[in-house]
Amino acid sequence: MEKIAIEEKVVDMLRTVFDPEIPVNVYDLGLIYRIEVSDDCSSLDVDMTLTAPNCPAADFIMEDVRQKLMTIEGLKDVNVNLVFEPEWTKEMMTEEAREELGF
Numbered sequence: 001m002e003k004i005a006i007e008e009k010v011v012d013m014l015r016t017v018f019d020p021e022i023p024v025n026v027y028d029l030g031l032i033y034r035i036e037v038s039d040d041c042s043s044l045d046v047d048m049t050l051t052a053p054n055c056p057a058a059d060f061i062m063e064d065v066r067q068k069l070m071t072i073e074g075l076k077d078v079n080v081n082l083v084f085e086p087e088w089t090k091e092m093m094t095e096e097a098r099e100e101l102g103f
Helices: 003-014 058-070 095-100
Strands: 032-037 043-048 077-082
Touching: 003 032, 003 043, 003 058, 043 058, 058 077
Parallel strands: 043 077
Antiparallel strands: 032 043
């Protein structure tokens, strides 16, 4: 599978992961900062953040991301890195997410 096809599957899969307290997926919330597929398309690195550094659901969300991404055909290794730079802001959300949340 080509990198672009895997990246599209990654985005589709990320759109199925939700913060239990917010009715918008992590991708449209703007919590995903980097998606990097290895040259041989067997491993994936994802940098993500949280809406708040002390999010009580952090472990649950990150494990949900990792487990769902591991279901993508061809991937043997998925690394989900929690980062806090740059700090997340509401401006990072998609237009659809802002409308859903009434911003």
